[in-house]
Amino acid sequence: MTQATRRFMTAAAIAAIALLLWWWSARRSGEEATGPEGGQAASGGAAIDIGPIVDGAKLPRLDPRLAERAAISGHVREADGRALGGATVCAGSSAPGLSSKEQAARACTTSAGDGSYRIEGLLPVPQFVHASAPGHVPDQYRSGPGRRARTLVTLRAGQETAGIDVVLQAGGAELKGIVRDLSGGELEGALVSSGLAYARSAADGTFTLWVAPGETYIEAEADGYAKGWMMGVAPGTTFELALTPESVLVGRVVRAEDGSPVAGAGVYAEKHLDTFAYAVSDASGHFRVEGLKPGAYKLEAFHDEAYGRAAESAVLGLGETSEPIVIQAHPAYLVEGTVTIAGGDSCEHGWVRLRDPKVGARGAQIEADGLVRLRGVLPGTYEPQVECDTYVAQPSYEPVTVVDAAIRGLRWEVQPGQAIRGRVVLSGGTAARGLHVGAEPQPDPSAPRAQTTRAWSSRTGEDGRFELLGLLPGHYRVSASSNEHPRSEPPLEVDLPPGQDLEDILVTLPATGELRGTVKDSEGLPVKGVEVLLRGGQQELPSARTVDDGSFRLPHVPAGSYRVQAISAWLPLQAPGTTDDDVQGTSVTVATGEVAEVKLVVESQHGRIVGRVVDSAGGPLSDAFVEATRESDSAAAGAGDALRDSRWTFGGAETRKLTDQDGRFELSRLGDGKYTLVAQRRGGGEGSVEHVATGSEVEIKIADAGSISGTVRIQGGGAPEEFEVTLYDASTGWRSGDKFFRTGGAFRFPEVPRGNYSVTVESAEGASSAKTSVAEGGRAEVRVELLPLLTVRGRLIDALSSQPVPGMEVRIRARGQVHMFTMHDNTPRNQTSDAEGRFEVEKVAAGPAEAIVLPKDWVDNGYGWSNIVLEVPSTGATSVELPPLRIAKKRVSENEGPGDLGLRVRPPAPETEPSEAKLIVAAVRPGGPAMRAGLQIGDEIVSVDGQDVTGLNGYLFHELSAVPAGTTVKIGLGRGATIEVTADSMK
Template identity: 45%
Template sequence: MRSERVVGAVLLVIAGGLWWLRGSPEEVGIAAGEEVRGPELPAVGREGAEEPQTIELRLGALASIAGTITDPQGKPVAGAQVCASTMSERLTQDERRRRNCVTSERDGHYRIAGLFGVRHEVIAGAPTFKPTRYERGEGAGRREWIDLRPAMEALGVDIVLEAGGVEVRGVVKDLSGGAIEGAVVQDWRQFSTLTGPEGEFSMWVQPGEIGLSATADGYTMGSDGGVAPGHAYEILLTPEAVLVGKVVRAGGGEPLEGVRVLGNGPGGGSTMTDAQGQFRIDRLLPGPYKPRAESDEVYGLAEEQVMLGLGETSEPVVIAAHPAFFVEGRVVIEGGGSCDTGWVALRDAAGGRWAQAQVEVDGVARLRGIRAGEYKVDVRCQGHVPEDTYEDVKITDRSVSGLAWKVSRGQAIRGVVVDARGEPVAKVRVVAAPQQNASDPRVQKTSGNAKTAASGRFEVTGLLSGRYLLEVQAWEPPRATPPKPLEVTVSKGQDLDGVRIELPATGEVRGSVRDAEGRPVRGASAALSGGSSRYGSSVADDGTFRIEYVGAGEYRVRAHRGFEDLRAPGTSDDDVQGEKIEVRSDAVTTVDLVVASASGKITGVVRDEHGSPVADAFVEAARESERAGAAGNAGSLETRWSFGKKPNLTDADGRFSLSDLSEGKHTLRAHRRGGGEALVEHVALGSEVTLTIAAAGRVAGTVSLRGGAAPEEFSVRMFDETSGYRRQDQFYRTGGAWSFAEVPAGTFKLQVSTGAGAAETTVTVAAGEELAGVRVELTPKVTVRGTVVDLDGKPVPGMAVQVTGSGATASAKDGKANVTDESGRFEVHNAPAGPVRVIVIPNGRGDYDFTSASALLSAEAPTVELPPIPIAPRRVEPNGASGDLGYTLRDVEPGADPLQRRWIVAHVRPGGPAARAGVVVGDEIVSVDGHDVRGANNHLFFPLTRVAANTAVTLGLARGASVAVTAVPR
């Protein structure tokens, strides 16, 4: 989550009339590993709390953090920048993103004042050093934050800077190329700086792959990534969209003050209403937004999504807020103490509602805007074991508070991670994954993870007794980890100590990615695949790349750019790309990749339905795959996944120019403010294209339960499988009415779901059409029962089953009936009727593979018994690499019936395993190792063919032949 955060911040002043609330600051010194504690919350009753019992955050006295910044030798660092940030859900997004930074004094001392009494992280940086986060404690007691209280003075928050930082430089501009002064630029650790008069900035970061983001008043967030040092960062910001409106009491129309409003759209955003009930959420991306209002007393949704365009401010949106309640409780640790990291979730299966809140100071979680209903409780506390079940929370006509949800400390696994030389490895994560227990398949399972300290030591806590697989994940930087997890056993009532995990010996890969003329390919990345490991690196501005800590072995190195595979000159998408290399321990391997030119251009103009130019329309392009059997909508889908690409906007005359395009045909998509889009396929490089955005339409209708009653709350999902266009919305107390504005022409699936029922239908919308009166009657949900069996028909225990369809997913949240018992039986409640996917997942690490089978559920009876679902054993070790059989299959056409999926060979690689066995293009595979993979059994195809290298697979073909294909290393 940290990599997605923006700079946390807080308000620095409080109105003069509130000064009397401040009181005297409370000074609290923090020793190493010591918890900072403040006043206990007042006791509250279980029900009937008319007023919130916690102090209003914005009325309390402000807090501060102070400490000293030193270098590794203990010398004070003057002029270091120190910033405090928070992600507390109690603050709005605007409050979180404001910058709270100071500069250390000559003696290294700093003090950050004006902070709200919530959890904060503190990070410091200075020239020649890496940005370093404050942390204290070891093992399970290690913390990277400070819990502040009102009026608290947190002292002794000392940071020792890490040596080895590198300097990066860049510039922040708007889309016209104008410099943006005063923009906040930050890395994933939340270390930040400000841009100068020409938009320029400089900051010291850790070496390697670094992504930077920037924000500024009047703009949305922009980003750029590259290799530090050496990459010249250019961050482009687009004009902000703004959502404005008012929250009023439903029925009376009185404005409501102090209600949180969330944007609910691609740019997120949150704020609080003022005394007139008005709200304003800025710095939003273009797209659909459905603002939601919630507090301890009310909940409401806007009636219809708001389509915001580039730089557009919405018309005032009125949100009618209905009576609602809050649920407050404390997550307590058995034997004493409160949880300080975790969350509490409420799920109302009958109404389809869900809410979640972070655990705040003293283990308190407060969930707001809760509607009447009966809720299942799910509790998570880092490093602790939750109860098997918790008492349901029933909300009728008043809030519930004073609850206590107990967790236990559980058991621990402790050990050390070292490299091949026996040296400790810091900052890698050890993950403990439970293994299946066939004798008791529905027993509660726990998992955990922990990061290694500088000494390489780790402590994974909150575990129950049982068998676990220990895996190492290493991302800072990426490095080779053991190909197989370590199996350990935690005995009942005893911790497991003395575990030693040794990482494999490694080498280094250096290389370049250039086109045939020797020019670096901008925005490219290099990826290594082989064995059980994957490695990658962005390519530097000069075309070079470097990948460290690569495990010894054979690999294939390929070049990518975003979702696009970069091909060698004169090759096709069906050809094997990249170069084979062998990495040796303690050695450097070099490789130079030559790819087809990526300097093509496409120009054109975007017009509306009347032929007038459209200014400020976004235009995106994606190279179409030439792979045999490829589905036709891949290019359209990729244009919708263009996150991180440089924005291309039309000018005042509607013109655009797309550059740095790879050889081949492209799909172009244009979309504009106010809705509407255009799609043109098969565009050649050098073309001049006109994209015509047809008038957007509108779809509206009603939803009813059987018998005619309207559901109080329901969701509607609308998507076009051909173009990839999709929208989803939630509706509350609309009398069953729903609508989508600014809809492009197309044929859409509509999936409607609520707690009591679900339905799916299809509508076709013409350009500019106002399609009203679409009526959807919900089919009651059903209980699904069945048996999971192996390929010989024997029951398989310990598999978790989910059922998904019509926009709804059902699994057991009220017990473990959805986990197969010793006879392979399962039961899933509130499953949607109609076409569904039955997903079968190992409940912990086991011997069987993931399976997703298609089924058609009838709603004629409240309970549906499925035929036995066969699943295949796992044929590749966990984290192991599957081999290559030497063929590719024809893609599924959009909208095809999954029960009719056929496995038709689209391409056979010359000289590969399938070619040597006699497989030809057009062959249909009907069985694998004697098991039928047609119709209801087609879900077995991938698990049966996902095999390790040097494994033989017998393919039965529709033409009557049976061939043995031996997989080779991929």
Template identity: 45%
Template sequence: MSGDERSRATGPVLLVVAGLVAAALWWWRDGAGGAAEPGAGDAGELPVQAPVTALPEGRPELVLPVHLGERASIAGTVRDPRGQPVAGAQVCAITRAEMLASKDTEKPSCATSERDGHYRIEGLFGVRYTVMASAPGFAPGVYQQGQGAALRGWIDLRPKMEALGIDISLEDGGVEIHGVVKDLSGGPVEGAQVLADRSFAWTGADGSFSMWVKEGPAWVMASADGYAPGNEDGVAPGHAFEVFLTPESVLVGKVVRTGEGGEPIEGAQVFAMGGGWSFNNRSAYTDANGEFRIDGLEPGAYKPRAEADDALGVGKEQVILGLGETSAKIVIEAHPAFLLEGTVVTEGGGSCDDGNVSFNDNAQGRSDWVSVQAGQVRKRGVLPGDYQISVHCTGFVAAERYDRVKVVDKSVTGLRWEVTKGQSIHGVVVDGSGKGVEKLNISASAKPDPNNPRAHQTEGAWGVVTDAQGRFELAGLLPATYEVSANSYSRPRATPAKPTIVVLPEGQDVKDIRIELPPSGELRGSVRDPQGQPIAKANVGINDGVHWQSTQAADDGSFHFASVPGGEYRVTASHGWWGGSMRKPGTSDDDVQGEVVEVRDGKVATVKLVVESSSGRISGQVRDESGGPVADAFIESTRESDSAAASAGRAVRNGRWGSFWEQPNLTDQDGKFTLEGLPTGKHTLRAHRKGGGEAIVEHVELGSDVVLTIEAAGRMSGTVVVRGGGAPEEFTIAVVDEATGYRRGDQFFRTGGAWSLAELPAGKYKVSVSAGAGTAEAHTTMSAGKDTSGVRIELAPKVTVRGTVVDTDGKPVAGMEVSVQSPGTWSGSGADENKLHVTDEQGRYEVANAPSGQVTIQVYPRGWGDSEYSWSSMPAQLSNSASVIELPPIKVARRRVKDGEASGELGIKYKESEAGVDPLARQMIVAHVRPGSPAAVGGIQVGDEVTSVDGQDVSGPNAYLYHALTNVPEGTTLTFGLASGKSVAVTAGKKP
């Protein structure tokens, strides 16, 4: 697969993954539940500068913590879809309120409905709850209130509140799923709590559970006392779920004030800040002695952070927690800090009930945000600074700019931020018969005004779901031209390939928008190996170049797409969400995989995928540097690509290490392991202790018995200084070994510039540092078991970057956002209150506080709908010899394939860059030409270096233009310039 083909192919997968990630986020996000936008009326005149008032105080007013307040209760009735009461339904209330500790949010409060469907739940905190119900024979339901854009899927409770009438309607179409929760040894976990869809269950003595959920993709999450949470995805029905839990690691310590007395701080919230993909973000509150205990952690590296109304503390070094390990008691010294408190007020004097407020001090490199709760915003542990404020309130329009908030030596309370109602787009989604279609996701993206590219622009609207009649309302919009899209994320189905264009005029809502879904058919199939054995949980995708869908095969290898627009599709299967395509027997990664099938409207098509066996196994042992067994190592495997384009170590760098969708494999007491269900081919194995120490063996054949030796890890330490003297108050460190893909990061606060990272494996590291005062990069080598100390890094001052964005003809392009990024930094995003990072009519932009050195410059259209220009990402080397840098014009290419159109195919793969290669020296070397492809017919050969496309340079730093220039419709002829001096004409063909 060529670079351009790969980027297009991964898009659907990433969006499917994003859908599953969104499901996981629902598990912890406070107040989720699929609610639509709040109501909106006619837009008033928007102030350029919204008023903000502040009442500074010496010490913040004492506020009783939520978990210490009096409890609330709810009561209501559970009914079936026809309005009849349901007895024996399980009703659970769950919260993910940020101000509560993990132990107060991880377990739901539940009750069982009586004969008349009535239930009552007591002992609830005065926070936001989602209330859901499930019962055999039904899909789960959730409590909702309001209509249209005012629909809400939660209830806000207050202390001592008794909320009545919290009624829930179950849904038809439920299916029963079964599973088991096990520990890493395979033993059952009794009493584990299991969540899927909106349904809870608890495991029995044998670890088994069953529950009723809606049909389709399901994400099952389990937790139990003494363990870190675990999860597994699958299709419901058709998959027997198996969730493995890891013995919990525990972080314990104490928070004290700086100074000789070391006074303990009661009521500080301590967060275990881990790195990487993790939804297991846990916290705890300190007791009267300042002590805390954070349990339920996976093994790994954690940095504790303590926040109080008047203090902020960060651990001096990451704590490395082994499997089932409790840390030594650490002491966090908290420094004086302050409280920011305010209210988000809607037009007419109401309160915002869904949103967030962000605080940014670009000069200090500080950025944080906090959710709005019943209109209130309360941010603890704020350091002195000059903060730019950004407000988001779902369904409302924020002001173009709010007064900055200066924190000097006092807390700041009584702040007030106003948002206006905005305007609305009303509509309905129907099928071919004119019947309304429910539970479709509707979004609106504004197209920038070419005459005023830096004008205030709302973020659009999303998260809106059609009701039972297919109706929707997109609220909180400014007058503009919008692209309104309908999608189905929870259950794949046919949706329009092109958005609906809606012009929202000044002071007037738009009503009666009608979106009609395309006609569709069904596709059924199976994935099996050459012996006819099913490939369970294969991820199956279909794509015709315009429409795509993805699902997961059941345990018997079968899959089903219930609603597919008519057309010719290529159907492929892959290993997991991150894995490559499963191959036909006897083929390679350079061959086109999958089968082509025609789907006709109103008909059922079938397809059979025969792929290489996934029944291989590799066994072995993990040893330490002295030859002894390692009993707590995790083993992961990635099949190595045999593509001619693959670079050395590709599986190491791009492997799915630590995927949270996979069963963990842990060595036994003798350090031994066995990996099963492996696909055909050679594999790269990695053994690691989460948090430190690893071993990698490449090119392992199936059936092998291998030994992996984890060498002793070491510590890297040094100092960060500011040019001219002194040390930054805060800074981040990121280290990466590009040869193996190993990376770690950490944040440091008031350490006098000192930093250290423990348990680093041997390797050659690039060390990147970012602080408000500047950025820097250094290179150093770690030897096994040896400490590397004295790594001194001097920060280079940040710079202001200016320049022009032009098209490939050299004409200025307005309305493009520009940002400058280096490891651990990001500049020029929406935090730029003057929007100078957005190109004006002359294509000019300015990005302040940009990092210097090796950076990546991102240029992308405003909004997230269909755009005339492509997203561009290019490498650059920025000098810090001057405070202002004028860059040469940045070229962006026009999109030649619009939404709803299919791309042509060239049949070229390019050699992937080796680890550590300077991106400014990128070469487009042809590694593979598919026989009979347009490239082969045109005369492109393996080994050719492509230097231009249609006269546009695509070599070195301009290689980023290649994708946009070659993503063209079928039948388009391109001229490739080669390093040899030859020119070759290639006409894009139909995708195979």
């Protein structure tokens, strides 16, 4: 991502990315060893599971697919109890053991005039029931009040469960749209969903849903296609979803010892940060994973008595079905237990994760009655981590040691914890509906490694009441927020005493005005579906999205002056005749109780690019997949930034198309400017063309893919049992990774574009890296010898005061590895800095490394994230002491927006060694603070307020230079001068 992109990213965009990473990480850590219990789409098969042990004997646990079907019945009612006919009522299940295709499926019916409904033909597994109806907000069945209401319905084979009633509130908005494939044809029968609302597309591809008004997320899936999604606003937006033809993985799971089939194995396919799918092997061991997008997939198989990985990643082209893949499964074991709530009840929602630093992680979601079944667990000693929604887990649980047999009957108890309850009201005292309330723990510097808890409420109802559950005693910040409302500011600070809940807490939202406006292009045409953001004195401000006529509405804006910007793909849309280095947007002042209006005019959004995709011999490629990413025209943009950004950008139907039988394509509804186009083809391989202007015709050549293979050896002899390999081409941003299990140290990546790669290997026995190059259609081989792992100790200090910084998690990995984090990570206690700032990280390889430093449990302790490049010395000892690591405290408060220094720096080229990186000024805003202070384009920034920011210290620049408006910063320059720059307001 370019420095320009980074600078323009809003708090909302950052939050969206953090949420995506959190979700992805939570799925990996919670499900990777059992197969995910939810995902995209895949096929299932019949299987026999193994039940509990009674009197020393295993009792068979029949697969629910083989059992007699069940039924659910009940009524849909208005909030006042009146019957509601014509509602769409659906049942579904996320029960472990079902394929992700089965989990995505819904059995639906329509309620009769008296509100009654009946759904039959259901698997006898726990089901949830939800309903939607014209003019109403969709909702689901709940048993009991508040956040701890039960939502699952237990079904018995051959029986009907009655009395499952759903209550719907009035106030729903109509959402309309159309589903097409990437060639433009309408799709009939696609399953379209938005939260708890479901519908099928008609013969012309159209559909209608009734949802909660405002911004919403919508998905569509259909047989033969991968799932598609879109964000938009209801009412007012016509949703257009374009589905990609599915790719399919097929193969067989067999026992490594004798090649016999493994029935009932969960086969998990993962594409990095994108697609997750799960299928179940049939009686002959065969599996079929459907609904996949093109790309490289890792494949794992999990069974009560076995675990295995595919020998290499499977690379799928668009609409391609793989050659049969054989997964050899080795002996492994089942770990089974129950999550119970103190007092005797069982947990309904949550998961358990087992972690052994030498073996890895195994996890599973909680089933009915608190049961957890972790399959395919290899021998080792595991530390359990338990998560039960709205309850407090113990700080630690007894280790689980797996030797050579299944373990059953384990019990993990959680506590109810304490609660904070209250109301959210508007400034005039009226109850505020539709907000989430959060309780954020505030760290105790004297106990930086202590367990902390946080909580989120359900949306507030008509009375504005909220309930925060599962909290430990301590100091909390309580605040309320939504997309439409500003966050309550300042947050309410409360102390939750031991053994006592807090009641009748009042959270008051600030007085607001309203902002309405339109976004139109230079031709006077509306621009729909772009995000409208406010920039001003706060970071967390309401946002909106334009509807079909280009209009938007922000009903609750705090009084003040702002700059209003239209954002697409993380960049502000340019006004005609401007560049990304110009200040974009329009200034507006909002007064309390009044309506302000604004009109944004941006460059034309109706450009087009046409072209043709060919193979290495120049022949046309039909059904190739083409995607466009806009290139920034900022002076701070680096060469190839758009190509690297394309790995992360999620474009819409306009910027993503299929080629026809002649290899031709057309991309439309593009903003003025230049684009990087990337094409992928059936059978693998990709090609790209940069600097393509709208109105151009272009040819994209997909070069023949190469491959990288190699061997991994432990220093002193032997091969690791399991290891992970990451490939990364810094110049193009292409990255791939895979884990290898019992391959004798051999690894292979079969489809790799030409480029220059770093190859990073990590295992329990050591880590190391190498470099190699791949020519078009060429093959590269590397040999990697693992360096012994060390214990790394160090100390965190504040960059300005040199005082110790407690309560920060430190994670160190070989340079080039991807760091994924979640609030639920089971981080060893010693990796959190203590009161003296000291930390200890085990199993670190000597050599080039990166330390990621972040607040423990993501608590706001005044510090952000730091990515520190370092070198772990090889001394021959088993442990090393690092020099103190300096981190910078945030210079703006939690919800304060930074000022504008009026400068941008050019990011170093990807191939630059970190120690040689320089902060070169690429743009200086005319008339801005930096220009007034004498900063010049081409200047090198070497210090900020006396702190060195050159080379390896460059990570300090962002935090030190992000200051409130009116703050003066001393910037040291490579030419020997020091200038004083006073930040302007960002509005």
